[in-house]
Amino acid sequence: MEPRHTISVWVDNIPGVLSRVTGLFSGRGFNIESLCVAETMDPEVSRITIVSTGDEQITEQIIKQLHKLINVIKVVDLSGVEHVEREMALVTVKADGASRAEILRLVDIFRCRVVDVSPTTYSLEITGNYAKMRAVLDNLKVHGILDIVRTGTLAIQRTKKD
Amino acid sequence: MKMTGAQILLKCLEREDVKHIFGYPGGVVLDIYDELTRTPQLKHILVRHEQAAVHAADGYARASRKVGVALVTSGPGATNTVTGIASAYLDSIPIVVITGQVPTALIGNDAFQEVDIVGITRPCTKHNYLVKDINQLATTIHEAFHIARSGRPGPVLIDLPKDVVQASIVPKFPEEIKIKSYNPTYHANPRQVKRALDMIRGAKKPLLYTGGGIILSDAAEELTRFADTLQIPVTSTLMGLGGFPGNNPLWLGMLGMHGTYCANMAVSQADVLIAVGARFDDRVTGKLSEFAPHAKIIHVDIDPSSISKNVKVDVPIVGDCLDTLKQLNDLLHELPAKDWAAARRPWLETVAAWEKEHPLTYTWSDTVIKPQYVVEKLWELTKGDAFITTEVGQNQMWAAQFYRFNKPRRLMTSGGLGVMGYGFPAAMGVQVAQPDAIVIDIAGDGSIQMNIQELITVVENNLPVKVAILNNTFLGMVRQWQQLFYERRYSSTPMGAPDFVKLAEAYGAVGLRATKPEEVEPVIREALNTPKPVIMDFRVEPEECVMPMVPAGKAMHEMLLA
Ligand SMILES: Cc1ncc(C[n+]2csc(CCOP(=O)(O)OP(=O)(O)O)c2C)c(N)n1
Numbered sequence: 001m002e003p004r005h006t007i008s009v010w011v012d013n014i015p016g017v018l019s020r021v022t023g024l025f026s027g028r029g030f031n032i033e034s035l036c037v038a039e040t041m042d043p044e045v046s047r048i049t050i051v052s053t054g055d056e057q058i059t060e061q062i063i064k065q066l067h068k069l070i071n072v073i074k075v076v077d078l079s080g081v082e083h084v085e086r087e088m089a090l091v092t093v094k095a096d097g098a099s100r101a102e103i104l105r106l107v108d109i110f111r112c113r114v115v116d117v118s119p120t121t122y123s124l125e126i127t128g129n130y131a132k133m134r135a136v137l138d139n140l141k142v143h144g145i146l147d148i149v150r151t152g153t154l155a156i157q158r159t160k161k162d
Numbered sequence: 163m164k165m166t167g168a169q170i171l172l173k174c175l176e177r178e179d180v181k182h183i184f185g186y187p188g189g190v191v192l193d194i195y196d197e198l199t200r201t202p203q204l205k206h207i208l209v210r211h212e213q214a215a216v217h218a219a220d221g222y223a224r225a226s227r228k229v230g231v232a233l234v235t236s237g238p239g240a241t242n243t244v245t246g247i248a249s250a251y252l253d254s255i256p257i258v259v260i261t262g263q264v265p266t267a268l269i270g271n272d273a274f275q276e277v278d279i280v281g282i283t284r285p286c287t288k289h290n291y292l293v294k295d296i297n298q299l300a301t302t303i304h305e306a307f308h309i310a311r312s313g314r315p316g317p318v319l320i321d322l323p324k325d326v327v328q329a330s331i332v333p334k335f336p337e338e339i340k341i342k343s344y345n346p347t348y349h350a351n352p353r354q355v356k357r358a359l360d361m362i363r364g365a366k367k368p369l370l371y372t373g374g375g376i377i378l379s380d381a382a383e384e385l386t387r388f389a390d391t392l393q394i395p396v397t398s399t400l401m402g403l404g405g406f407p408g409n410n411p412l413w414l415g416m417l418g419m420h421g422t423y424c425a426n427m428a429v430s431q432a433d434v435l436i437a438v439g440a441r442f443d444d445r446v447t448g449k450l451s452e453f454a455p456h457a458k459i460i461h462v463d464i465d466p467s468s469i470s471k472n473v474k475v476d477v478p479i480v481g482d483c484l485d486t487l488k489q490l491n492d493l494l495h496e497l498p499a500k501d502w503a504a505a506r507r508p509w510l511e512t513v514a515a516w517e518k519e520h521p522l523t524y525t526w527s528d529t530v531i532k533p534q535y536v537v538e539k540l541w542e543l544t545k546g547d548a549f550i551t552t553e554v555g556q557n558q559m560w561a562a563q564f565y566r567f568n569k570p571r572r573l574m575t576s577g578g579l580g581v582m583g584y585g586f587p588a589a590m591g592v593q594v595a596q597p598d599a600i601v602i603d604i605a606g607d608g609s610i611q612m613n614i615q616e617l618i619t620v621v622e623n624n625l626p627v628k629v630a631i632l633n634n635t636f637l638g639m640v641r642q643w644q645q646l647f648y649e650r651r652y653s654s655t656p657m658g659a660p661d662f663v664k665l666a667e668a669y670g671a672v673g674l675r676a677t678k679p680e681e682v683e684p685v686i687r688e689a690l691n692t693p694k695p696v697i698m699d700f701r702v703e704p705e706e707c708v709m710p711m712v713p714a715g716k717a718m719h720e721m722l723l724a
């Protein structure tokens with residue numbers, strides 16, 4: 001598999017900017033794995049976190065193209081620096097009979113939360129990085145995932161401690 | 163004092179020193195057109211198709227060093243501009259296209275003549291705007307001009323809803339435009355420049371490969387000084403022609419698919435390749451993995467995304483071509499003089515031998531006009547000093563090969579997008595910018611039919627543009643590929659055309675025809691002596707091929723020579 005890159009992009013918070021950013025990916029055949037957007041503390045600025053896959057050259061090209069957009073203020077490739085990544089998922093999983101206890105054990109081990117309960121299902125809130133999400137979902141899969149929604153990755157740079 | 167949106171727009175154009183607008187009216191721009199009647203200092207040239215307005219603005223920009231301006235209505239007016247915008251985008255030409263839009267309240271309703279032109283042109287403009295608030299109008303227009311002309315230039319589109327144009331406010335015109343997220347790098351990093359110079363001075367077989375960036379940044383003189391001082395041979399892309407004098411002994415001709423044997427061999431053998439304002443397009447490189455296989459590569463470009471996009475670069479330099487070449491020349495000046503001619507002799511002799519081995523040439527005929535001969539004669543009879551536009555196809559390549567451009571901004575051609583139909587409206591724009599110059603569109607019989615309607619525009623505006631049709635009765639370049647790679651199955655390439663002489667006359671222009679080689683010169687002379695638009699119909703050899711040719715995807719040294 002090609003390497004994943006997590007890119008943070010600060011943009012003007014005005015209509016059409018997201019489509020400029022995503023259009024740049026689709027127009028060049030670059031892939032977006034996930035995308036998160038919301039306002040920063042400055043309401044005129046939004047921050048986009050994009051996870052994409054591609055070799056070094058493609059990533060370098062993506063970043064340069066992002067810089068070229070007039071509404072892009074700043075671009076940081078977090079893959080090159082120490083950072084924390086989190087994603088959240090809401091998952092409804094089949095839970096009856098013996099599996100109810102087993103699922104609660106998984107919830108405990110992976111520090112998830114049960115957000116909804118029915119006689120035959122649990123809905124769980126899961127947060128974690130990419131690796132943890134995969135581990136949890138792999139374990140839940142065997143019980144039967146009925147519904148899932150994920151936020152995509154958020155990422156923030158670690159503060160230098162020296 | 164209160165002003166309407168239309169008044170603010172025209173005031174901003176004046177403030178940007180706009181003298182000419184190419185355009186076509188319609189419902190949502192009525193107010194702007196009405197205001198134009200009270201703005202005699204802005205000359206509006208009414209085209210016959212909006213695509214032509216954009217190509218004309220493009221030609222105008224190239225010939226005048228100014229930003230070209232086109233004005234059209236919403237819907238079909240706007241969609242008709244897309245080809246022109248895309249062409250200007252790929253060639254980095256500074257133009258501003260103003261489109262009318264339905265009133266803001268109707269946007270998104272599939273209103274009459276509504277299209278999302280901002281959405282449509284997002285991938286082919288440098289930037290674009292939908293102005294929804296009249297308070298933003300003045301700033302937006304000045305931003306658009308600033309973005310179009312600065313950094314790597316390009317087209318900017320402004321979409322103006324009718325109610326914004328009709329509203330009125332007391333406007334504030336910005337004194338200065340600053341965009342916090344847009345700061346092109348003009349000044350190249352001196353350390354990188356020094357590194358490049360060291361590499362160049364140590365080279366045995368250096369080669370300058372230049373492109374449109376030289377023209378756009380007006381760096382031709384600095385380039386010539388640099389090449390002359392270090393005795394480095396120069397080749398260029400189609401877009402770069404004229405950026406280095408075609409009569410300089412260091413000039414190798416164009417490189418790439420229809421480049422000279424000598425230029426392509428030089429690339430294949432060079433040990434240091436200095437790319438300045440060029441972008442390693444596939445029509446230039448051929449098979450990428452075998453492009454300049456022995457060379458360390460220095461790449462100067464104002465657009466960082468051009469660098470290392472296609473080929474791995476050893477010394478990247480982000481900066482304006484003019485600034486970088488100046489720095490290089492200044493550094494050179496400080497160094498002790500050296501006899502570079504002597505040092506370079508072996509390499510220049512090798513290059514000269516290639517040139518002698520396979521010069522650019524064609525087979526002469528006593529009975530049939532060779533298209534290359536027409537271009538040669540045009541060159542000779544205009545003393546190489548005309549403004550040449552081209553259509554696309556064989557005509558474009560023969561113009562590039564046989565009109566030896568000595569000066570920058572003399573060739574206007576749709577290089578990146580390759581738009582048939584570009585040349586004639588572009589010539590119109592060039593003639594508006596250079597009223598006293600000789601402007602010639604070197605055309606094909608196919609391409610000229612794509613924007614022939616502009617004949618009436620040039621007649622009406624007394625623009626004495628000359629069109630030289632290399633009439634081979636074929637979509638020649640496509641036919642050439644069919645001949646070479648599809649066993650001469652001429653599928654949909656033989657093409658009928660009207661009687662161009664009668665057509666010219668019908669429009670009120672002058673039509674001339676040459677069917678034999680000895681008629682070529684008198685026809686050109688007569689055209690040049692006619693102070694009116696002239697169409698010259700040269701009946702040329704139908705199955706002539708553009709040579710040399712590097713077949714698509716092949717390495718440069720695998721070129722076909724005849
Ligand atoms: C708008 C457009 N449509 C199609 C093409 C593809 N095309 C490239 S060259 C060419 C033939 C051009 O014929 P003509 O203008 O007669 O020029 P010639 O090659 O014969 O000199 C065509 C169809 C193009 N470049 N542009």
Ligand SMILES: [Mg+2]
Binds near residue numbers: 606635636637
């Ligand atoms: Mg033809």
